[in-house]
Amino acid sequence: xxPKNLLKRRVLRDDVAEYLMESILKGELNPGDKIxxxxxxxxxxxxxxxxxxAIRDLIAQGVLETEPYKGTRxxxxxKEQLNDYYDxxxxxxxxxxxxxxxxxxxxxxDLNFLKSCxxxxxxxxxxxxxxxxxxxxxxxxxxxxxxxxxxxxxxxxNSLGNYYWTYIAVYYDHAASLLQAQVVKHRxxxxxxxxxxxxxxxxxxxxxxxxxxxxxxxxxxx
Amino acid sequence: xxPKNLLKRRVLRDDVAEYLMESILKGELNPGDKIxxxxxxxxxxxxxxxxxxAIRDLIAQGVLETEPYKGTRxxxxxKEQLNDYYDxxxxxxxxxxxxxxxxxxxxxxDLNFLKSCxxxxxxxxxxxxxxxxxxxxxxxxxxxxxxxxxxxxxxxxNSLGNYYWTYIAVYYDHAASLLQAQVVKHRxxxxxxxxxxxxxxxxxxxxxxxxxxxxxxxxxxx
DNA sequence: AATTCATTAAATGTTAAAAATTTTCGCAAA
DNA sequence: TTTGCGAAAATTTTTAACATTTAATGAATT
Numbered sequence: 195x196x197p198k199n200l201l202k203r204r205v206l207r208d209d210v211a212e213y214l215m216e217s218i219l220k221g222e223l224n225p226g227d228k229i230x231x232x233x234x235x236x237x238x239x240x241x242x243x244x245x246x247x248a249i250r251d252l253i254a255q256g257v258l259e260t261e262p263y264k265g266t267r268x269x270x271x272x273k274e275q276l277n278d279y280y281d282x283x284x285x286x287x288x289x290x291x292x293x294x295x296x297x298x299x300x301x302x303x304d305l306n307f308l309k310s311c312x313x314x315x316x317x318x319x320x321x322x323x324x325x326x327x328x329x330x331x332x333x334x335x336x337x338x339x340x341x342x343x344x345x346x347x348x349x350x351x352n353s354l355g356n357y358y359w360t361y362i363a364v365y366y367d368h369a370a371s372l373l374q375a376q377v378v379k380h381r382x383x384x385x386x387x388x389x390x391x392x393x394x395x396x397x398x399x400x401x402x403x404x405x406x407x408x409x410x411x412x413x414x415x416x
Numbered sequence: 417x418x419p420k421n422l423l424k425r426r427v428l429r430d431d432v433a434e435y436l437m438e439s440i441l442k443g444e445l446n447p448g449d450k451i452x453x454x455x456x457x458x459x460x461x462x463x464x465x466x467x468x469x470a471i472r473d474l475i476a477q478g479v480l481e482t483e484p485y486k487g488t489r490x491x492x493x494x495k496e497q498l499n500d501y502y503d504x505x506x507x508x509x510x511x512x513x514x515x516x517x518x519x520x521x522x523x524x525x526d527l528n529f530l531k532s533c534x535x536x537x538x539x540x541x542x543x544x545x546x547x548x549x550x551x552x553x554x555x556x557x558x559x560x561x562x563x564x565x566x567x568x569x570x571x572x573x574n575s576l577g578n579y580y581w582t583y584i585a586v587y588y589d590h591a592a593s594l595l596q597a598q599v600v601k602h603r604x605x606x607x608x609x610x611x612x613x614x615x616x617x618x619x620x621x622x623x624x625x626x627x628x629x630x631x632x633x634x635x636x637x638x
Numbered sequence: 639a640a641t642t643c644a645t646t647a648a649a650t651g652t653t654a655a656a657a658a659t660t661t662t663c664g665c666a667a668a
Numbered sequence: 669t670t671t672g673c674g675a676a677a678a679t680t681t682t683t684a685a686c687a688t689t690t691a692a693t694g695a696a697t698t
Contacts, residue, residue, distance in 0.1 A: 230649065240683085246650090262427045286572065486659095643697095652688085667672080
């Protein structure tokens, strides 16, 4: 047995970061919006320092962006940047599948869990619960990345701000038909992994482009 | 013309982070060593808050690691972790070369600069200047990653803490013969890129393992 | 009308000190 | 010798106040 840290101590910055993420995911905060340290600190009845630390962490996760003395904003990506993001994420996940199969003989690949994720996604779509749908979506992809059993690969993947962007994409475009298509696509991914067909997985996961013009209609600056 | 930020404002945390990196690179701080905020703050005659922010940034870059209320240490990697790190880095750089050639027709690939990096590396090796040798080494690899013209890919690459680990590997093993071999290897990489031979590059850059048992001899805890 | 320049308010960066937690160390008991 | 307890010291976390910078406003000037 590995002596893992079962219970991690939580510090204030973790709560703030979580609160911010929730606000974003609930749509209360949108890409481009400014985050004012002092205001947020007052709102949560804590000090400015804790907020600053949370902000710094979210910047590292690719969710926020900042410039000295200018303030912090929720990161916005142009359509080119968003497609670039998906390209990189796709390559990393494809690599994860390859390694999980080739390097570790699928030792860390929990097919049952992956299947349950897809099933849950379908359930959520049928019940129009797009929020939880995204959670299962993320769980699916995270499980794949972790199956590669590579700390560095997981680090690289996390630096992309997946949790955020995966949500954003759906937030702006939650047509039921598209969600259904997502489920189908994930089922295909699952099949590819289950049969250890690395090429099939790569092909499936690639070419996953959004009509980002539709996602981010041009609008005035704040 | 793109309205880029030519001059970025510097804040204290940047100076602190730089100071810490220098200390590490000079060998004054070693993997596993603890960093005490209050002591460092006194040493630099600044407040503890600024140190904390710098630490948070270096954690994101994979250089430091921390646990709530327990403090911060310079990250140590087991030999398995170090090899894993190189595996991931290698894949990302190979991908960068592929994209720089296929997606952008080598538009952002500055062959002259790459060549100058290799030449500088050779010069440093001949003059036994391993420190600057590493700088040119890093410049070489960074240029390759940037040639892919992918913001997300560069982000992922940066999250690995390359600057730090590249140095560490050499710090512990600076046999001249090994440095010479490094130059040869980089020349081979350059040739592969110059002739747009993606496979050759991938083959060359792969299998770049260190004898990490030698690099990190077992020793007692601090 | 457009531009420059002081003034001012708001936000970020920085410092310093209090509060909370962990670590250390002495000492008694098994 | 080892183990366990408790107080003191060291360190991290959190707070609160202060300093600096930016952005906006408006008067003065060209």
